[in-house]
Amino acid sequence: MPHIHRLSDLLVNQIAAGEVVERPASVLKEVLENAVDAGARAIEVQLEQGGVRRIRVADDGCGIARDELALALERHATSKITTLDDLEHVGTMGFRGEALAAIAAVARTSITSRAEGASHAWRIEAGREPEPAALDHGTVVDVADLYYNTPARRKFLKTESTEFAHCDDMFRRVALARPDIGLQLAHNGRVIHRLPPSPPAARVAALMGDDFLQHAREVQADAGILRLAGFASLPAYSRASRDAQYFFVNGRFVRDKLLAHAVREAYADILHGARHPAYVLFLELDPAGVDVNVHPAKIEVRFRESRAVHQFVFHAVRRTLAESGAGRAAEVSAPAATEIGRASCRERV
Ligand code: ADP
Numbered sequence: 001m002p003h004i005h006r007l008s009d010l011l012v013n014q015i016a017a018g019e020v021v022e023r024p025a026s027v028l029k030e031v032l033e034n035a036v037d038a039g040a041r042a043i044e045v046q047l048e049q050g051g052v053r054r055i056r057v058a059d060d061g062c063g064i065a066r067d068e069l070a071l072a073l074e075r076h077a078t079s080k081i082t083t084l085d086d087l088e089h090v091g092t093m094g095f096r097g098e099a100l101a102a103i104a105a106v107a108r109t110s111i112t113s114r115a116e117g118a119s120h121a122w123r124i125e126a127g128r129e130p131e132p133a134a135l136d137h138g139t140v141v142d143v144a145d146l147y148y149n150t151p152a153r154r155k156f157l158k159t160e161s162t163e164f165a166h167c168d169d170m171f172r173r174v175a176l177a178r179p180d181i182g183l184q185l186a187h188n189g190r191v192i193h194r195l196p197p198s199p200p201a202a203r204v205a206a207l208m209g210d211d212f213l214q215h216a217r218e219v220q221a222d223a224g225i226l227r228l229a230g231f232a233s234l235p236a237y238s239r240a241s242r243d244a245q246y247f248f249v250n251g252r253f254v255r256d257k258l259l260a261h262a263v264r265e266a267y268a269d270i271l272h273g274a275r276h277p278a279y280v281l282f283l284e285l286d287p288a289g290v291d292v293n294v295h296p297a298k299i300e301v302r303f304r305e306s307r308a309v310h311q312f313v314f315h316a317v318r319r320t321l322a323e324s325g326a327g328r329a330a331e332v333s334a335p336a337a338t339e340i341g342r343a344s345c346r347e348r349v
């Protein structure tokens, strides 16, 4: 029998990277979400070769102090939660403290950052001491040569254009969720998106097209503890695939069968089964009512009161479509969200 031994930190991080860093787009997701959590008002993304050669994200957020730079690259180190109670009320995109460590284990990673009030910036690479650097404010995370040291993973990468398309979609999700933040995306030196801070409808139009917005109805439903906002397409704007469906829960893009089903049901009477609606929907509820700690990439969530959430979303979308005259004049009853319990809806910061 082989002896049991502890794995090295690097190998542990490389194993974790298998879950967190599936492809360049997952790196982009983590680094973008960190910028959002840092309170950035402007974020600039530069990609090279579909993000495989380089992903560079610059933000004007709060920055990281010199003495915490090394910790930022360590596994299980985070500024976002401290206790189990915090974990159950997560208000930030990140909280697991593992993304940067995982990324740094499979790509040449550096962080340059200037904390608020610091006299200058510092730059760090994994395993090195911070060095003085030049940066006006905020943070620049530079991730180069993804999987340079893990050739087996590199083989799973697709073509440059496919990897870029995944990065673009990831960028769109963050940009849809946060119209208040100015965002720019460039690929191989060419600017693809330049999005100034805007009202939600303008941001949706910029990313989904004016055509979508013209053929969509605004969804606005408020049951006190559950709120749904956004836009849902009229049947005339249906699509052959699900490529234009964005659902956010407390600002987080999610792929959730329950939510997707609730929306599909709302269209059941008015849309042919082979066609798919387009939508951008934002569900807000008390963070205690939803568990985001289900999957390392946090793309799946679990609702405490899933039936009530389903009913609420279904009725909200169906009512919107019925009011627009799109559906048969269906009887629409009031949302049954009162089932959801004591929790009150907290304002998002
Ligand atoms: P998590 O986001 O789950 O905390 P990460 O590994 O993504 O874990 O980041 C570790 C820590 O590094 C964060 O908690 C945060 O304090 C800091 N950090 C990372 N990126 C930034 C950034 N762009 N601006 C400020 N702080 C950052």
Ligand code: MG
Residues within 6 Å of the ligand: 030, 033, 034, 093, 094, 095, 097, 099, 100
């Ligand atoms: Mg993070």
